[in-house]
Amino acid sequence: MMLRKACLVAATVLFACGESEVIDGAELETVNQEIVDNLLAAGYPESEIEVGDDGVVIVGGDAVVTLQASREMIGLDGHEEHAGEIQFRQYRTTNLVDPGIAVICIDGSSFSGTLSTALDKAIANYTSLNLSFDMVRTNGSDAGCDAEITMTAKGAAGGSSGFPEGGLPYSKVNVGKSTANYGLAVATHVITHELGHCIGFRHTDYYNRAISCGAGGNEGDAGVGAIHIAGTPTTAALDGSVMNSCFNQGSTGQWTASDLTALNALY
Known part of the structure; x- marks a missing residue:
């Protein structure tokens, strides 16, 4: 505005x-x-x-x-x-992952094929950055983990997850099996996006989902806050962020410049 x-x-x-x-x-x-x-x-x-x-x-x-x-x-x-x-001015929730969380384990034992490869690439999106935490893929074991996120695969294309609680990332991510039908880049995008929610990111276009979805309105506060992160654009654009509400067939699964600014500002 x-x-x-x-x-x-x-x-x-x-x-x-x-x-x-x-x-x-x-x-x-x-x-x-x-x-x-x-x-x-x-x-x-x-x-x-x-x-x-x-x-x-x-x-x-x-x-x-x-x-x-x-x-x-x-x-x-x-x-x-x-x-x-904590700087503000992308969007985040009022809850973030505690700075004491150094290792977040991602249990990807339920994934195979394209989704498994996409999970590895999504984790690499985070581990390639010098963040306050590291993400490590596991297969059911939580040894050495400060927090754990369990991946499941069911349903139609897309994904779902949640927001941090008590200083811990949200512990469950579901990715629809048919997401793999859109290819590796899109599957990587969806998983990276859902992990983003787990560490506290809101949708970049939460105030107008039509920007990336073609329809839809304002998600509002959603009870978790929608705090603008410092240094990121005040408005969203189609394909302008991995954290846009909806993906499309051209989604790359790669961070945009504003995504990287947001990640570095918070972690």
Whole structure:
């Protein structure tokens, strides 16, 4: 969403009960855009958000929202104090994998053929990066694992998984058997995508699934948050991310530049 109005004043005081923030005019539009992005991530409809002539962001027609207040709405209380730990501004959930998790084992014993090869390639997508955790394929054993994700293969093309809980990645991923019919690249894409959810990534186009799916609306907060990751685009594009809601026959299974930015920002 673009800001509805650009403010031309030199400096503005944004205020709410008990706090004030002085923003230089050169920074105001950037700050307001972040506030608007945060409000959208928090579930407010675009129609309820506006930027007044005095440069303040208002929601619901009468409530002024400051930058810090907008950050708190999406679970980033004390953002400045922890900027070196978790950056925001791709999309993530409020839950991430704990930094103490060094080895995530992927039990791929149920996979064979194209899906098995695709799993190896998907794991390599993560292990080729210098992340805070390593992914290791196993066949039922969890020895030496800090966390384990079990793969299953059933149903139609596509996949399903979940989001981290208690500092651990989500423990189950299902990939439809017929995903293999689309070829190795697409199967790699689907598995990489589902593992992405397991470590906390939301759909890049969660706010408008039609971008990658051709139809569908806003997934909303979904009870897990939709926090914009620092340095990534504020809008999604077809084939712009492995974490887009839907794959297509041209999906490559390879990270895009914004995917890599998001991974490095979080892990």
